[in-house]
Amino acid sequence: MxxxxxxxxxxxxxxxxxxxxxxxxxxxxxxxxxxxxxxxxxxxxxxxxxxxxxxxxxxxxxxxxxxxxxxxxxxxxxxVLTPALYALARRAADRAAGSASDILRLAIPRRMVRAEKAWLAGEEASALAVSDESVTRSSKTLAGFPSLAEELSNGARVAVDAAPGLVRLPDGTDVGAWAALLAAAGVQTLARGRSAILVVPDHRDQAQLVAALSAIAPAGSVIETDARQSAPARYAAFLRTLSRVPCIVVGNRSAVYAPVHELGLIALWDDGDSLLSEPLSPGVHARDAALIRQELDGGALLFAGHTRTSDVERLVSVGWVTEITAKRRTSPRVVLSATREGESRGARVPSAAFAAAREALAHGPVLVQVARPGYAPVLVCAECRNPARCPHCAGPLQAARAGAVPVCGWCGRSAHAWTCPECSSTKLRMASAGSERTADELGRAFPGVRIIVADGEHQVLRIDDRPALVVATRGAEPIATGGYRAIVLLDGDRMLMADDLRIGESCLRWWSNAAALAAPGAPVHLVGVAGPVARALATWTQPAYARAELADRAPLRMPPTVRVASVEGEQRSVLGVVEHLRSEGIVADADALGPVTSDNGVRALVRFDYGHGSRASEILRAAVVAEALKSRRRPAKGRPPTPRNTLRVRVDVPDLDL
Known part of the structure; x- marks a missing residue:
């Protein structure tokens, strides 16, 4: 037969x-x-x-x-599914106790017939030669970090702290020095006949990186891929990465899965940005996907940022990643501004920062970073100071401008006749100032000065070098030609009060990225903040702060010194999973937190060492499958179906947030 x-x-x-x-x-x-x-x-x-x-x-x-x-x-x-991509999806899914098809749904765009037909009818891409001038320019950029070029060519895993500041491209465009560094690494990889994948958090970073590459990379060698593209354009870009001709892929978190041929480099910029954490199941962070892919496919792995995350610092401490420091250390001129004697403690902008801004406005733009967008993001009762809540959904009330009717931030309903449920007062007080209110206040303080608001609703990517006050929320700061002549970082104390294990890391990253936009020698005033985070910014020693954070978390068994998984569902199922992990010796009694009530039943957190990761993920995945099979069983004849909560598992939860 x-x-x-x-x-x-x-x-x-x-x-x-x-x-x-x-x-x-x-x-x-x-x-x-x-x-x-x-x-x-x-x-x-x-x-x-x-x-x-x-x-x-x-x-x-x-x-x-x-x-x-x-x-x-x-x-x-x-x-569309190469053997290497399937192996990567399988490994990433197994590590996260998820499904390989969920990974592939992120990695492979939806099929677009016209784009596919055009690609099949077109000619195979031809090899692109990197000019000697581009090789020389990229080599000079990498030379700022001794042995970096050699380590990347040898396929090493390295972490670098990018120099703050801007560099000017031949066409007169200013980009971050970090973009020039990653572009140089990508071009050097392309010159060796291999492909590079450069992963950035958002479109602002992507625009800078593409601009830096356009100055030194061969035309047609850079492939952009991100969620803002149209479906045909994204699918066409994916098809181009299937070619055997080397290329440089630039994109957001899903770009780490691009099926390029002969991978020579994966570079991640600012891995602490939450945009690099995948919200969809199974929630694999781009950093973890890059580590898995580098192990499977070879090539070099580069982590770069103005700050160092505790996750990368852990890899450095165990010797898995090599730290490379710059040949010449540069840092902004950071000033820790506090209210002086005689000034009101409630003064939002101390006199030193105010004077620095006034002096700098004579020469160019000044950046003011604030915590939140809008006019008054938080309203409270004027009498008892309790937060003002919507009477319909209990959402927070906000004000679009002074004297405006408050509006719920959740359901959007107006609260025309609001009454405090605690003291029956009908008066409201603004407890915070967003970007728009700050712009109004500064506009009155600096009459005749151009005011620019940059936040989620007012996106501004670049401004010229004329005097202006730019009020921006964290992460939305535009690039100023020649850099900002002064930077004032407001609301730092409020940012640090957030209920988040990594809030110190996040604040240091937000402030460092803003400070990196300053012109050489321009003052950067951090207002109203003291302590380790402020000292790390003032001395520009972010890696030392990451090491201290890692040392503090180790005895408390906090991530990333251990791995953490969230298990959510029916109480019986959740307790059964936790008990199974205990019986296997993976989770100790002190490492099982909860369960507590959640929207889908109860939730428990379990902590386990990295050495137990494979077995823990295997048990968690088996429990998810078993629960899913139970939920498919039909009820006995004559009995109504009983609703079941499907067991939900998320591995590598960054915070112990119950």
């Missing part, structure tokens, strides 16, 4: 019990089209329907007695 061709297919489904390869017979009519990596449609007998999937591998089988269904169709001849 002749052997039959069998396709092993990964079904594209969110159901955890389907996260494995299914065998299907390849019919004679599809033998030529059914190749590893193509999209296929297959029957799913348990559901009685046809579903999408990816053909992972083919095999010949002599056991014709084993009943197998046939492939229904081959959707596209393009092999």
């Amino acid at each position: 002749s052997a039959r061709r069998v396709a092993r297919v990964l079904i594209d489904s969110p159901l955890p019990q389907l996260d494995r390869l299914f065998d299907y017979v390849v019919p004679l009519s599809l033998l030529e089209q059914a190749q590893p990596g193509v999209r296929v449609r297959v029957p799913l007998r348990t559901a009685g329907r046809v579903v999408d999937g990816y053909l992972v591998e083919l095999a010949d089988e002599d056991d014709a007695d084993r009943p197998l269904s046939e492939l229904d169709d081959v959707v596209s001849p393009v092999a």
Whole structure:
């Protein structure tokens, strides 16, 4: 009896019990089209329907007695799932106790027929040579970090602290010095005939990096990919990365999965930014995906930032990542501003910072960073100071301007006749000042000065070098030509009060990134903050702060010194999972936190060492599958169906937030 061709297919489904390869017979009519990596449609007998999937591998089988269904169709001849991409998705999903199909849903864009036909009809991309001038310029940029170029060419894992400040490109555009550094690393990798993937948090960073690359990279070698692109453009960019011709991919967190050929470098900028943390299941951080991919595919791995996260510092401390310091240390001129004797303690801008801003406005723009957007993000009762809440949904009330009717920040309803439930007062007080209110106040303090607001609703990417007061929320600061002549960082004490384990790291990152936009020698005033975070900014010793944070968290078993998983669902199921982890010796009694009531039943947090990670993820995933299979059981005849909470698991929770 002749052997039959069998396709092993990964079904594209969110159901955890389907996260494995299914065998299907390849019919004679599809033998030529059914190749590893193509999209296929297959029957799913348990559901009685046809579903999408990816053909992972083919095999010949002599056991014709084993009943197998046939492939229904081959959707596209393009092999979008490379063996390396499947291996990466499988490893990342297993580490996070998730499904490989969830990873691939992030990595492979939705098929666009026209873009695919255009790509199939077009000519294969030709190799692009890097000019000697570009190689020389990128080498000079990398020379600022001794041995960095050599380490990257040898495929090492390195962490660098990018120099603050701006650099001017040949076309007169200013970009962060970090962008020039990553662009140089990418071009050097391309010159060696290998591909580079440069991952940044958002479109602002991406625009700077693309501008830096356009000055030294060959035309057509840079591939942009991000969620802001149209679906056809994103799919076309993905198809280009399938080519065997090396390229430089620039994009957001999903770009780390780009299936480039001959990977030579993965670089992550500012890995502490929350935008690099994937919110969708299974929640794999771009940093973790990059570490897995570098281990599987080789090449170099570069972590760069103005600050050092405790996660990267842990990797440095165990020797997994090598720290490379700059040949010449540069830092902004940071001033810790506090109210002087005789000044009101409630003064938002101390006299020293006010005077610095006034003097700097004679020469160019001044940046003022605030914590929140809007006019009055927080309203309180004028009598008892309790937070003002919406009478319909209990959301926080906000004011769009002075004297305006308060509006709920959650449901959007107006509170025309608000009454305090505690003291029955009808008067409200503004407890905070957002970007718009700050702009109003500074506009009165500096009459005749141009005021620019930059936040989520008022996006400003660049400004010229004329005098202006730029009021920006954290992360929304525009680039000023030649840099800001002074920077004032407000609301620092309020930022530090956030209930977040990593708030110190986050504040240091927000302030450092803003300070890096200053012109050489320009003062950076941090208002009303003292302590370790302020000292780290003033002395520009962010790695030392990360080391101190790591040392403080170790005895308390806080992340990232240990891994943390969240288990949420019915109490019986959650307790069963925790007990299983205890019985395996993975979780000690002190490392099981909860359970506490949640929106989906109860939730427990479990902490475990990195050495137990594989076994812990295996147990958690098995529990999710078992719970999903239980929820599919039909109730006994005559009994109403009982609702079940599907068990939810999230591994590597960054904060112990119950």
